[in-house]
Amino acid sequence: MHDQILERFFTKLSKYSKEDAEKIKRAALFADERHGDQKRASGEPYIIHPIAVAETLISLDMDADTVCAGLMHDVLEDTETTHEEIAELFGETCANLIEGVTKIAAIKLENKSLQEAETIRKMFFAMSEDIRVIIIKLADKRHNMSTLQFLRPARAREIASECLDIYAPLADRLGISWLKDELEDLSLKMLKPETYQSIEEYMSTRRKEQEDYLDRIEKDLYRAIAAAGISDVRIISRAKHIYSIYMKMKRRGKDIGEIFDILGVRIICADTTTCYTILGIVHQLWPPIEGRFKDYIAMPKANNYRSLHTTVMAKDGRLLEIQIRTKEMDYTAEYGVAAHWTYKAESGREATDWKNLDSEHFSRILSKLKDWTTEIEQSESFMDDIKSDILKDTIIVFTPKGKSVELPANATALDFAYMIHTEVGNRCVGAKANGSIIPLSQPLQNTQVVEILTNPNAKPRVNWLKYAHTTSARRKIRAWLNKNSEDVVIEKNIIAKRHVPDEDEELKDEDIKLSVDRRASRNASQSLLGMKNMMISFAHCCNPVRGDEIVGYISRGRGIIVHRKDCPNLKHMTEIEERKVDVSWEGDTWLLRRFHITSKRTSDIFGEIEGVIKRYGGNLIEGHVEEDDGGKLFGTFAMECANEESFKKTVKAIRELKNVQSITPAT
Ligand code: MN
DSSP states (O other): OOHHHHHHHHTTOTTSOHHHHHHHHHHHHHHHHHHTTOBOTTSSBTTHHHHHHHHHHHHTTOOHHHHHHHHTTTHHHHSSOOHHHHHHHHOHHHHHHHHHHHHHHTOOOSSHHHHHHHHHHHHHHHHHHOTHHHHHHHHHHHHHHHTGGGSOHHHHHHHHHHIIIIIHHHHHHTTOHHHHHHHHHHHHHHHSHHHHHHHHHHHHHHHHHHHHHHHHHHHHHHHHHHHTTOOSOEEEEEEOOHHHHHHHHHHHTOOGGGOOOOEEEEEEESSHHHHHHHHHHHHHHSOBOTTOOEETTTSOOTTOOOOEEEEEEEGGGEEEEEEEEEHHHHHHHHHGGGGGGOOOTTTTOOOOOGGGGGGTSOHHHHHHHHHHHHHHHHOSSHHHHIIIIISSOEEEEEOTTOOEEEEETTOBHHHHHHHHOHHHHHTEEEEEETTEEEOTTSBOOTTOBEEEEEOTTOOOOTTHHHHOOSHHHHHHHHHHHHHHOTTEEEETTEEEEOOOOOTTSOOOHHHHHHHHHHHHHHHHHHHTTOSTTOOEEEOTTTOOOTTSOEEEEEETTTEEEEEETTOGGGGGSTTHHHHEEEEEETTOOSEEEEEEEEEEOOTTHHHHHHHHHHHTTOEEEEEEEEEOTTSEEEEEEEEEESSHHHHHHHHHHHHTSSSEEEEEEOO
16 A cells, blocks of 8 residues: 555565565565554554564564564554464464554553553563563554654653653663663653753754764774774764753752763773773773772673773863673673574574573573562552562672672662571571671662571561562561561551550560550450451541551451541540551651742753752652743642751752742641
């Protein structure tokens, strides 16, 4: 139907064998015939979309089945075509890939976070079956993200934020860095168009000057490397992608003019030893910045990324990030998982057993993916798990015997202990890092050797829930406490605790009698109700949210109901004093406050505020502003901070922002 479009696509198949190219052409013609005169939201013929997806897959050097599936990925959903038909014409593998992609797409739920969660669940499931499904899905995302402007703005923003939350981190975890960068930039462009544009404009006014500068840098590097007798080196330099610059500004609470490390240089050489030699040469040319050197060759990232990173004070006193890696490492860094399935027609490669690739090829990533899938399927709160444990950066630490253990950044010794074994966690009494005792609450650092001190009589404590960061450790602690601890019920992020003195609590003689009496009387009233097996729910009258001060009320037959401490209904409740129970938010020792704010009109007031909050270690929880007729913004926001002190500093710094006119506590 669309001969010109197809003909142009057919010229891009030169890397495939004659037979494979024929199959791909057949798939393209088939998809075009089935989609017929369907149109994209842009008004273009539909076939433009599957072809764009296939082109991305070709640039990732994917095999013919995957490219065919990319071409036909929407035919099951959008046309009358059946699985059987595709299986017969193109083989079962191809049909299964398309079905995998279709399944991920075919869920529509009212609730957005449920929808996201369900999408991810399906995605991880599909991934463990055949990871090519996800690569097709990412290619699909890439084209959809580049045509967002044709959708309703609200819908477009939804898709962009989902892309930033899920698909870009996924591309990162699969190690396909160029795709991650591109998805991040496309998302930012939709979500914060003015910010995106201002960074882009800044960069383009500087482009000429930056290019000249990088030219001079490259010349110096080539000269020094050649002088050391090293040949076969390629240097690539460029400005960082827009989203990464935006994140630097946000994290540091700074203007773009104050961000200096926006240029990056990559040196690609022949072998690993040469990488280290070149590192030495670089450090002789320009002094390295302390604390910025990272050896991802000795310590690869979880997605198999390997490279040396260093930041130096280069010519004209400018900060420059330099990456040094071999050709192979560079290829893996750009193509990730896909790198191991590259299409090599000339080698006459035998059909690969895609489902059992892990044994021979990319064992690390694939086994990780399978772990994730199992973890996720067992988890009630998998959306949180994914955001916190899976899509985040990781560190690697070692057992005293030298076994490496991978943990999410910010994990503590408790997370480590539970990762080793549930019993090691349950009996943990302390920990050492590199030989020194560290608090169980202290985040571990990359490459530390961690030793867990255990005692057979030790047992988990409620405050461990504050120290453990991984969902799996918290799940184990919660399970132990719910099962073994008489006076504690933990559910829905609420810890309900009957007030009895901790057995470790030192009691004076006269206190003991009193406390035993009190305990006896409380137990008398509460044993009727029985803390164990009680459900926890939130009161509808005052709807407490995380951070509110709360109390629990043991109701007849309806378990523990959590109210805000200032809920007016509380005082009318029967036997309130006897039925009251201590409740607290799990893992929450921070203070949450709301503030009113007025500011001058600006594109991204919360971006500015969040930058400041982050600088003082807090979190922006939520916020909204409206614009009045005079073009002024007014609204409220909530933030959490570790303590009173950092609240004061943060508020002061927000007040000093040039757009902010007032900030006052909201009650
Ligand atoms: Mn599609």
